[in-house]
Amino acid sequence: DAGVIQSPRHEVTEMGQEVTLRCKPISGHDYLFWYRQTMMRGLELLIYFNNNVPIDDSGMPEDRFSAKMPNASFSTLKIQPSEPRDSAVYFCASSAVLGTQYFGPGTRLLVL
Amino acid sequence: SQQGEEDPQALSIQEGENATMNCSYKTSINNLQWYRQNSGRGLVHLILIRSNEREKHSGRLRVTLDTSKKSSSLLITASRAADTASYFCATDYYGNNRLAFGKGNQVVVIP
Numbered sequence: 684d685a686g687v688i689q690s691p692r693h694e695v696t697e698m699g700q701e702v703t704l705r706c707k708p709i710s711g712h713d714y715l716f717w718y719r720q721t722m723m724r725g726l727e728l729l730i731y732f733n734n735n736v737p738i739d740d741s742g743m744p745e746d747r748f749s750a751k752m753p754n755a756s757f758s759t760l761k762i763q764p765s766e767p768r769d770s771a772v773y774f775c776a777s778s779a780v781l782g783t784q785y786f787g788p789g790t791r792l793l794v795l
Numbered sequence: 796s797q798q799g800e801e802d803p804q805a806l807s808i809q810e811g812e813n814a815t816m817n818c819s820y821k822t823s824i825n826n827l828q829w830y831r832q833n834s835g836r837g838l839v840h841l842i843l844i845r846s847n848e849r850e851k852h853s854g855r856l857r858v859t860l861d862t863s864k865k866s867s868s869l870l871i872t873a874s875r876a877a878d879t880a881s882y883f884c885a886t887d888y889y890g891n892n893r894l895a896f897g898k899g900n901q902v903v904v905i906p
Contacts, residue, residue, distance in 0.1 A: 687837075725896065725897070726896040728893055774838070782826065782828075782843060782887065783828065784840065788837050
């Protein structure tokens, strides 16, 4: 299995631009998680899905952030408009059952 | 916050030595997990210990769980340079499907 796939791996954009991060979970996994990692705040759960349905989005920082999972093999995290404080590494993870999570390589986002 | 919290935050040891990290949490859990993160990479699951277990081994890793003290420890024996990474504990709380991660323990193994 290829593992969790994320794209792009790096993104540099200017403040105010829309950013879309993509994730392909491991086939057969029912749960998908989006995390954000910064030095200051550590690893934060933004939102997670079960069978393509958002279950808990209480970690989404504000309305500028949105996430979708149109099917079992694809999810997006969108930031519109982006701000410098959104600069972080964004991870997608998936799991078959609640427990062990498999992380993607992350998307390193820099908003100028 | 119900996050796990690792202690100490940074550890530097010589290759061949053992490394021990601790994690504490605040409320009842279903299980506790340890993950490793190499620089610039995603987290990799190392080991999961359930709330009714006290000790678990996986290769050179040994994890203990003391639910009365709400704490766990991760021991890496005979460390190698390749063990240089950040180590995170994560807790899975009763009635809560979220994993809460600690801030991580940075371990540097000097060859």
